[in-house]
Amino acid sequence: xxxxxxTEFGRLxxxxxxxxxxxxxxxxxxxxxxxxxxxxxxxLAADAVVLWQFQVVRAQAERLNGIDQKLVTLLxxxxxxxxxxxxLEAIAQTQxxxxxxxxxxxxxxxxxxxxxxxxxxxxxxPSDLQRDPNFLPTIHVIQSxxxxxxxxxxxxxxxxDWRAVQLRLSNQVRPxxxxxxxxxxxxxxxxxxxxxxxxxxxxxVQRLVFMxxxxxxxxxLLIAATLGLAITRSITQPLARLLEGSKALARGEFQxxxxxxxxxxxxxxxxxxxxxxRRLRDLYAVLQSSEDRLRLVIDTIPAHVWSAGPDxxxxxxxxxxxxxTGLSLENGGWNWSSAVHPEDLTRFVNSLHLALAAxxxxxxxxxxxxxDGKYRWFLIRNVPLHDELGNIVKRYGTSVDIEDRKQAxxxxxxxxxxxxxxxxxxxxxxxxxxxxxxxxxxxxxxxxNGHACxxxxxxxxxxxxxxxxxxxRIIRDGQDAGEIVRxxxxxxxxxxxxxxxxxxxxxxxxxxRLLGGDAGKRGIEVETDLDKxxxxxxxxxxxxxxxxxxxxxxxxxAMDQVADRQKTILIxxxxxGPNAAVVEVQDNGAGFENPERAxxxxxxxxxxxxxxxxxxxxxxxxxxxxxxxxASNKGPGATVCFTIxxxxxxxx
Amino acid sequence: MNSDEPIxxxxxxxxxxxxxxxxLIASVGLRVxxxxxxxxxxESEKPDSPACLVLDLQLPDVNGLExxxxxxxxxxxxxxxxxxxxxxxxxxxxxKAGAIEFLPKPFSEQELLRAIDAAIVLDREARRNRSExxxxxxxxxxxxxxxxxxxxxVVAGFANKQTAADLGTSEITIGVHxxxxxxxxxxxxxxxxxxxxxxxxxxRATGRSK
Numbered sequence: 028x029x030x031x032x033x034t035e036f037g038r039l040x041x042x043x044x045x046x047x048x049x050x051x052x053x054x055x056x057x058x059x060x061x062x063x064x065x066x067x068x069x070x071l072a073a074d075a076v077v078l079w080q081f082q083v084v085r086a087q088a089e090r091l092n093g094i095d096q097k098l099v100t101l102l103x104x105x106x107x108x109x110x111x112x113x114x115l116e117a118i119a120q121t122q123x124x125x126x127x128x129x130x131x132x133x134x135x136x137x138x139x140x141x142x143x144x145x146x147x148x149x150x151x152x153p154s155d156l157q158r159d160p161n162f163l164p165t166i167h168v169i170q171s172x173x174x175x176x177x178x179x180x181x182x183x184x185x186x187x188d189w190r191a192v193q194l195r196l197s198n199q200v201r202p203x204x205x206x207x208x209x210x211x212x213x214x215x216x217x218x219x220x221x222x223x224x225x226x227x228x229x230x231x232v233q234r235l236v237f238m239x240x241x242x243x244x245x246x247x248l249l250i251a252a253t254l255g256l257a258i259t260r261s262i263t264q265p266l267a268r269l270l271e272g273s274k275a276l277a278r279g280e281f282q283x284x285x286x287x288x289x290x291x292x293x294x295x296x297x298x299x300x301x302x303x304x305r306r307l308r309d310l311y312a313v314l315q316s317s318e319d320r321l322r323l324v325i326d327t328i329p330a331h332v333w334s335a336g337p338d339x340x341x342x343x344x345x346x347x348x349x350x351x352t353g354l355s356l357e358n359g360g361w362n363w364s365s366a367v368h369p370e371d372l373t374r375f376v377n378s379l380h381l382a383l384a385a386x387x388x389x390x391x392x393x394x395x396x397x398x399d400g401k402y403r404w405f406l407i408r409n410v411p412l413h414d415e416l417g418n419i420v421k422r423y424g425t426s427v428d429i430e431d432r433k434q435a436x437x438x439x440x441x442x443x444x445x446x447x448x449x450x451x452x453x454x455x456x457x458x459x460x461x462x463x464x465x466x467x468x469x470x471x472x473x474x475x476n477g478h479a480c481x482x483x484x485x486x487x488x489x490x491x492x493x494x495x496x497x498x499x500r501i502i503r504d505g506q507d508a509g510e511i512v513r514x515x516x517x518x519x520x521x522x523x524x525x526x527x528x529x530x531x532x533x534x535x536x537x538x539x540r541l542l543g544g545d546a547g548k549r550g551i552e553v554e555t556d557l558d559k560x561x562x563x564x565x566x567x568x569x570x571x572x573x574x575x576x577x578x579x580x581x582x583x584x585a586m587d588q589v590a591d592r593q594k595t596i597l598i599x600x601x602x603x604g605p606n607a608a609v610v611e612v613q614d615n616g617a618g619f620e621n622p623e624r625a626x627x628x629x630x631x632x633x634x635x636x637x638x639x640x641x642x643x644x645x646x647x648x649x650x651x652x653x654x655x656x657x658a659s660n661k662g663p664g665a666t667v668c669f670t671i672x673x674x675x676x677x678x679x
Numbered sequence: 680m681n682s683d684e685p686i687x688x689x690x691x692x693x694x695x696x697x698x699x700x701x702x703l704i705a706s707v708g709l710r711v712x713x714x715x716x717x718x719x720x721x722e723s724e725k726p727d728s729p730a731c732l733v734l735d736l737q738l739p740d741v742n743g744l745e746x747x748x749x750x751x752x753x754x755x756x757x758x759x760x761x762x763x764x765x766x767x768x769x770x771x772x773x774x775k776a777g778a779i780e781f782l783p784k785p786f787s788e789q790e791l792l793r794a795i796d797a798a799i800v801l802d803r804e805a806r807r808n809r810s811e812x813x814x815x816x817x818x819x820x821x822x823x824x825x826x827x828x829x830x831x832x833v834v835a836g837f838a839n840k841q842t843a844a845d846l847g848t849s850e851i852t853i854g855v856h857x858x859x860x861x862x863x864x865x866x867x868x869x870x871x872x873x874x875x876x877x878x879x880x881x882x883r884a885t886g887r888s889k
Binding site: 464467468469470471472473474475476478479480482483486490493496497500503504507 | 785
């Protein structure tokens with residue numbers, strides 16, 4: 028039952044809301060003011076009803092009061108008449124005419140005053156109380172007869188007829204007294220009747236008041252609640268729609284449209300919201316197209332473009348790169364370790380960490396894996412983006428394909444190294460050819476002489492003289508050949524040509540630059556440990572370079588067969604006592620089985636070696652007053668060392 | 680000195696090789712004359728006998744190949760080259776220009792001697808050819824201009840009558856010329872005359888009219 032009432036009430040509210048007070052016809056302010064005004068009016072009406080009821084109650088009370096007053100006035104008129112007659116009788120008893128004339132006027136005045144007073148009081152009573160039609164005529168009769176009676180009495184008294192006076196008094200004044208008495212009785216009876224009626228009225232009114240006042244209050248409250256609810260709903264519903272719209276906007280749904288009703292502030296707000304959303308949508312479209320354009324540029328430029336967070340995590344790479352690597356950011360397929368060649372990874376990561384730690388730019392050349400699994404050389408550059416406070420918020424980088432350049436560089440280095448090698452081989456070759464020719468001549472002669480000798484001996488008869496000559500020539504030519512070999516060795520041992528003041532480390536550096544590509548191509552790590560404070564040496568630059576080049580090439584060639592460890596060449600320069608520098612070239616290759624044999628001419632451990640290298644090196648170093656020797660390593664490989672006097676030692 | 684006794688010339692700037700070769704060649708019974716340079720060889724008096732030149736490719740004054748060219752014009756002896764470090768282009772050039780053999784040092788004695796023998800045989804043949812030709816040329820020089828005109832007709836097998844018609848003379852005159860030619864050239868038969876004519880490189884007549 029209660030629920031039924033509640034739904035009824037809800038429906039009513041809704042109807043009121045929809046029809047009477049359709050939301051948003053008015054501005055919220057006006058709507059609220061109207062609502063409050065209405066509520067106040069309702070309350071005033073309720074108050075008026077209450078006041079009216081109180082007025083009804085009070086009217087009954089006043090009526091009672093009026094009835095009482097009427098009775099009192101009548102009683103006073105009755106008493107004053109009685110007093111008037113009593114006074115007259117008393118004077119009549121004295122039969123003093125003078126006194127009577129003297130007193131009668133006063134008595135008459137008092138009585139008339141009282142009657143006059145009663146009439147005026149009666150006229151003041153409410154009209155419904157004046158319904159007794161006999162009252163006022165009776166009073167007027169009394170008033171007029173009183174005056175005439177008194178004059179008659181005075182006349183009689185003056186004539187001294189006291190008897191007539193007394194008779195008059197008892198015969199004519201007494202009926203007046205009875206008249207008033209009858210009136211009093213009637214009025215009293217009326218009053219009693221009216222009082223009863225009034226009390227009944229008051230009780231009825233009181234009951235009515237008890238009913239009407241709460242009913243009015245409840246009614247006013249209900250109206251106020253209904254209105255309040257309606258107004259609240261008319262505000263909260265558009266607000267909810269706006270809220271939903273703003274949430275959609277926050278989610279990036281620029282297509283969201285807020286439904287608008289009426290013309291109030293919320294409708295205006297909704298309009299503004301929709302306009303804003305549309306402009307945002309337009310702006311977003313413009314932004315999108317601008318971003319598309321930018322993206323197109325980024326995807327099309329002939330470089331790999333990427334960005335990373337402040338910690339170096341890559342969060343964007345352009346399409347060119349994605350296509351060339353075949354990797355993608357989405358499925359977590361991108362990380363540097365899968366992109367960078369394993370051999371370059373450590374160097375690259377160090378470079379990146381260094382740049383991250385220093386907050387500066389980074390530049391690194393590394394091989395990157397392509398979609399086909401091959402690696403190409405890239406120049407990877409990266410710069411940080413700072414915010415107002417100087418914190419790095421982003422890192423932007425490019426990677427440019429430098430494979431061709433790198434190959435050209437490698438080819439150049441290879442060409443240089445080859446040239447150096449060819450030069451060396453050529454020099455050696457020429458030397459060898461010349462040496463071979465030199466030795467070949469006496470050897471040919473020896474062979475020919477040998478055959479001649481045999482033929483002279485086997486002739487018939489043997490020509491011993493000719494045979495002897497031939498044999499003697501064999502001996503002579505043999506000695507010749509020996510002399511040639513001695514001369515060649517002397518050639519290598521001859522004093523160096525032009526001597527310059529040289530920085531030993533610089534010489535080593537030049538050789539290493541020449542060898543850079545060759546060593547890299549063979550996967551050899553070249554390390555240096557150079558004493559930067561070494562004084563200059565005095566030496567033939569080319570010969571010294573030849574020695575270092577020879578030693579390093581020997582080392583590189585000795586490591587050709589190494590597969591189970593990183594091939595490493597270490598070149599160290601240091602003091603050797605106060606007057607000399609020592610250069611050590613250490614490899615971890617095959618090493619020497621018999622170090623001393625290494626210096627024999629034509630001794631080689633290499634399949635295509637000539638076996639002249641170390642011998643010539645030693646000749647050159649000894650010509651410079653230094654020493655050259657081979658030391659075995661603790662681990663695999665060998666170390667070839669040479670000393671060379673420093674300039675300060677006074678060697679020239 | 681027997682003009683048919685062969686002689687071997689050795690040209691090498693290295694005295695040791697020169698001496699050794701001289702001794703080796705002498706040990707097989709050949710005459711040897713050695714020279715230290717090409718110029719020495721060119722300026723020397725050479726006996727008129729079959730010869731062979733053992734020539735070092737590298738000589739201080741004139742290159743061995745240049746000497747070979749020079750000698751080819753002078754009916755020089757066949758050449759056996761020896762070399763300290765011979766290269767293929769040089770050897771090809773030498774062989775193409777008629778060298779008997781191209782031997783890198785150190786060479787085997789047998790190869791050298793075989794080459795020398797071959798060269799001498801060749802030179803002897805060449806010399807005989809050359810002296811025969813010289814004899815024929817001497818005989819040919821004795822022919823009168825008219826006889827030299829008739830000779831091509833004779834070797835081409837023309838009848839005297841036709842030859843006379845061509846040359847505008849009588850058949851009798853041509854017959855006399857023919858007899859003179861046969862006599863002066865020392866030809867015993869027409870066939871021999873034809874061979875001689877070929878050797879001299881003379882053209883045969885084709886006839887003016889047929």
